[in-house]
């Protein structure tokens with residue numbers, strides 16, 4: 039049966055990358071089961087999305103119940119899950135960020151956030167960071183620079199978008215080391231305002247509080263604080279793209295909490311509804327109220343079933359103490375990984391917040407080791423551990439098991455990773 043179905047792969051466009059050849063039949067929390075009954079551990083959380091695990095019974099129940107009652111509104115009428123979700127989100131979003139526009143995907147949320155910023159400021163300029171990923175629609179893609187493969191042959195992009203290097207300390211754009219760092223990445227921004235666009239023509243600065251696709255990199259705390267100050271000084275809106283880092287991934291509801299920075303606009307998706315299509319643009323009443331009726335809209339966005347799944351997801355994170363678990367498991371993973379790093383020089387850098395950990399593979403002179411990581415991931419996959427890479431050179435593991443991962447599951451995964459390192463990289 040499987041072979042027959044897999045033959046249909048040929049009619050899916052090549053552009054769509056499916057990372058493994060596993061034909062999955064069902065899923066349960068961290069486990070996936072293929073059509074032959076083989077079980078895998080999913081340390082990718084379906085691209086950092088099934089934060090409370092696959093098919094949590096509370097989410098499945100909420101979806102079933104809502105699907106039986108009402109599937110679609112198309113903005114023709116109100117429905118309870120939409121209003122209840124807005125209320126629920128207010129419990130967890132940063133102070134003052136308490137108005138919502140619900141959409142379907144991360145890219146759509148970014149698109150909408152850019153429109154809101156331009157509309158509410160009356161300015162055009164958008165500043166983003168080299169290395170960032172914000173989606174693949176034209177607006178969001180114009181900001182995306184995590185790899186040329188997302189931009190190649192799509193010129194021209196949305197005008198008035200400017201880039202400045204993301205503070206990726208292990209591979210500093212300015213060749214600095216933490217000991218000598220003078221925050222050139224910040225001064226570069228100020229220089230951009232002197233040479234390319236005056237700050238009073240900039241609508242927004244958009245940044246991922248932790249770089250996702252670009253390599254699982256958290257910026258120095260000081261950098262985000264300075265960015266906030268810069269935005270305040272010039273009345274520029276600070277947009278934090280929390281699509282990947284938000285909804286508990288870093289052990290806090292939103293990664294911004296680690297930095298003590300509150301954005302003006304925030305984008306949320308992935309983990310919000312455990313895999314159901316849903317995203318949100320979140321902002322203050324003051325900014326949102328500048329958007330008049332009809333200035334933005336959607337047919338499917340915030341559909342009843344996705345909203346019901348999101349409410350259930352948030353409740354599970356609260357009831358099961360999953361933020362605390364993510365912190366504990368994140369510390370445990372980080373400690374073990376740093377220990378492993380001591381024994382395997384192939385691990386150039388291990389970094390992260392909560393359960394958003396980047397493990398960077400290097401060769402001689404810290405050159406990115408794409409091949410080494412590929413072999414390690416293949417070894418792990420043969421032993422039923424699914425990992426996912428990131429970074430422009432695809433030499434970084436994006437370590438993102440569900441927030442609900444148990445310590446024995448985490449250790450089982452790390453044991454496999456360690457044996458892969460022994461087999462592929464030698465030493466240990």
Ligand SMILES: Cc1ncc(COP(=O)(O)O)c(C=O)c1O
Nearest residue numbers: 143144145171172173250281282
């Ligand atoms: C930070 C960030 N923003 C936006 C997006 C785009 O989200 P989507 O794929 O749902 O359009 C992603 C997806 O990986 C992301 O990581």
